[in-house]
Amino acid sequence: MKTIRFGIIGGGLMGREMASALGRWFALDPFPVRAELVAVCDLQQSAREWFRRVPTVRLITENHHELLAHPDVDAVYVAVPHHLHEGLYLDVLRAGKDLLAEKPFGIDGKAARAIRDEAARLNRFVRCSSEFPFTPGAQRVLREIAGGGMGHILEIVAGFHHSSDLDPDKPVNWKRQVKTCGPTGVMADLGMHVVHIPLRLGWQPRRVYAQLQKIYSERPDGRGGMAPCDTWDNATLHTDVEIDGREVPMRLETKRLAPSETNTWFIEVLGTDGGVRYSTKEPKTLWTFAREKGKDQMWQRADLGHNMAFPTVTGGIFEAGFPDFLLQMIAAFVAERAGELGDRLGCITPDEAVMSHHIFEAALQSHSSKSAVAPSW
Numbered sequence: 001m002k003t004i005r006f007g008i009i010g011g012g013l014m015g016r017e018m019a020s021a022l023g024r025w026f027a028l029d030p031f032p033v034r035a036e037l038v039a040v041c042d043l044q045q046s047a048r049e050w051f052r053r054v055p056t057v058r059l060i061t062e063n064h065h066e067l068l069a070h071p072d073v074d075a076v077y078v079a080v081p082h083h084l085h086e087g088l089y090l091d092v093l094r095a096g097k098d099l100l101a102e103k104p105f106g107i108d109g110k111a112a113r114a115i116r117d118e119a120a121r122l123n124r125f126v127r128c129s130s131e132f133p134f135t136p137g138a139q140r141v142l143r144e145i146a147g148g149g150m151g152h153i154l155e156i157v158a159g160f161h162h163s164s165d166l167d168p169d170k171p172v173n174w175k176r177q178v179k180t181c182g183p184t185g186v187m188a189d190l191g192m193h194v195v196h197i198p199l200r201l202g203w204q205p206r207r208v209y210a211q212l213q214k215i216y217s218e219r220p221d222g223r224g225g226m227a228p229c230d231t232w233d234n235a236t237l238h239t240d241v242e243i244d245g246r247e248v249p250m251r252l253e254t255k256r257l258a259p260s261e262t263n264t265w266f267i268e269v270l271g272t273d274g275g276v277r278y279s280t281k282e283p284k285t286l287w288t289f290a291r292e293k294g295k296d297q298m299w300q301r302a303d304l305g306h307n308m309a310f311p312t313v314t315g316g317i318f319e320a321g322f323p324d325f326l327l328q329m330i331a332a333f334v335a336e337r338a339g340e341l342g343d344r345l346g347c348i349t350p351d352e353a354v355m356s357h358h359i360f361e362a363a364l365q366s367h368s369s370k371s372a373v374a375p376s377w
């Protein structure tokens with residue numbers, strides 16, 4: 001069995017999640033490729049120290065060039081603030097490594113295009129992170145749509161909500177400032193998860209009308225003062241997509257100020273004959289709608305269990321959680337790189353990542369002009 005050896009650049013929140021997923025790779029059963037974490041880079045000593053607990057790691061460094069020069073590293077997962085994506089991603093590609101990038105794949109559309117074009121020029125395998133479409137519920141949503149029993153699709157709603165910014169005393173961090181998060185703010189932060197399924201189904205917005213909100217303009221800086229907090233907090237995008245020759249409304253929501261929500265990813269697709277609804281708020285519940293002539297119209301609720309695209313040792317009736325979705329997403333990256341994805345969902349492609357920037361940049365224009373804007377494709 002082949003082994004893919006990963007390096008991680010950026011050992012913060014997501015770097016540790018990646019290490020945790022790779023640490024239980026054997027839970028994928030069967031799976032055609034072995035994966036292990038061999039090298040880690042972070043600027044902070046405390047972040048580097050954490051990785052000493054991972055037995056397969058043989059290089060821990062503060063210099064990403066040292067990690068990239070290591071011959072044992074085949075692919076690199078990079079999880080750093082957005083203003084650093086372009087420089088580090090290009091360094092990974094030019095060092096001859098494949099890349100599992102974090103969203104938003106560059107701080108803006110220009111950076112995303114530069115990364116995509118360099119990956120194509122160097123023929124590297126590159127995908128971008130977005131794990132929620134790998135939940136059992138999202139996978140079932142895809143299957144329901146592919147089944148074609150929905151009749152004419154009437155509307156689509158997809159979103160990602162959390163509420164951790166409702167507290168004005170929460171200190172500022174890089175995700176709350178344009179210079180490090182990017183001009184699209186919450187869309188850069190949460191939007192890739194929301195557009196993954198629509199873009200994969202070919203539902204590219206023709207027009208975008210956006211409502212963007214900023215509530216707290218400054219936050220504690222953690223040193224006794226205040227710092228500007230200038231990113232968009234909430235974004236609601238009303239868009240039109242074309243499905244089977246008809247214009248269909250699709251609403252995309254990304255919110256950091258969504259009362260009571262923690263990390264709620266959801267999608268709903270309604271058609272004339274059927275519909276489907278899934279939210280991580282009820283992680284094992286799938287709602288499907290079916291209309292039968294002469295009978296009551298009904299939503300039905302099904303318990304999902306642990307039905308994953310890539311089978312694992314976990315019992316089929318057990319509930320899935322965030323670490324499971326992440327493991328599935330990394331499995332999709334590794335399987336696709338090895339030519340073993342089959343008909344399963346793959347991770348976001350560089351082209352899709354660039355498209356996401358075009359949608360969110362159209363949203364910025366729409367909000368400032370108070371009119372609908374066509375994204376440039």
Ligand SMILES: NC(=O)c1ccc[n+]([C@@H]2O[C@H](COP(=O)([O-])OP(=O)(O)OC[C@H]3O[C@@H](n4cnc5c(N)ncnc54)[C@H](O)[C@@H]3O)[C@@H](O)[C@H]2O)c1
Pocket residue numbers: 009010011012013014015041042043044047062064078079080081082084102103104129130131188189
């Ligand atoms: N897929 C998801 O669900 C998800 C969730 C959260 C964040 N993210 C994305 O992951 C990325 C990182 O977010 P995070 O929450 O892990 O951030 P974080 O702030 O927790 O961690 C970032 C780490 O990068 C390190 N770093 C910065 N510059 C570096 C450099 N030049 N070389 C090496 N290390 C460097 C920092 O020291 C820090 O430890 C972002 O792109 C973010 O959008 C994805």
